[in-house]
Amino acid sequence: MPAWQWLLDAAGVLLVLVLLFGAGLIVRRRLLSRHGGTFELSFRVRHVHAGRGWLLGLGRYSGETLEWFRYFSLWPGPKQVLERATLTYVDTRSPEGPEELSLYPDHVVVRCATPDGPVELAMSASSLVGFQSWLEAGPPGTDWTRPAR
Structure with a gap:
């Protein structure tokens, strides 16, 4: 041949x-x-260089957790799982520098704190409202007087 x-x-x-x-x-x-409850969610995996390390993905609320799935992966399970009880909202900011090219145009960067360290997510403003509501809507019996971690 x-x-x-x-x-x-x-x-x-x-x-x-x-x-x-x-x-x-x-x-x-x-x-x-x-099953619903999904939205576009980017996750910053590397913090070495300013504005870099973002991966596009899909977020899904699953009870007490927020699951993050990479877009360009065939793996059926989530790449990251964030628990509501250990996640604390810090603030939001607009994408800066190289982030403007890495993220969707209408997304904002959300900074959160976990016991393992800071976490940065990027989502649309409407998804941010849902995210904040999900964080505040703890299950019955939640101790609202506990100090933030």
């Missing part, structure tokens, strides 16, 4: 793999979103 036929076959196999990956991403997104 000539070399050009090998190259053509390899290109065909690569194209099929790319199409299968795209179809897998679409199916995964549909499965994650089917």
Whole structure:
């Protein structure tokens, strides 16, 4: 078989793999979103360089936790899980510098504190209202007098 036929076959196999990956991403997104409570949520995984380290994803409320799923992954489980009891809202800010290119145009950066350290999320203003409501809506019997962590 000539070399050009090998190259053509390899290109065909690569194209099929790319199409299968795209179809897998679409199916995964549909499965994650089917029960509602999902929204676009970016998560900052690296804080080494200012304004860098953001990954696009999908957030989903699941009882007492906020689950974050990467967009470009086929893994069915969440990459990060934030518990309502240990998450404290700090403030919001507008994206700065390289963040403006990494994040969606209408998203704001939300800074939170956890026992493991600071966490930065990016979401739309309407999602922020839902996020703040979710944080404040603790289960019955929540001790509202406890000091913030």
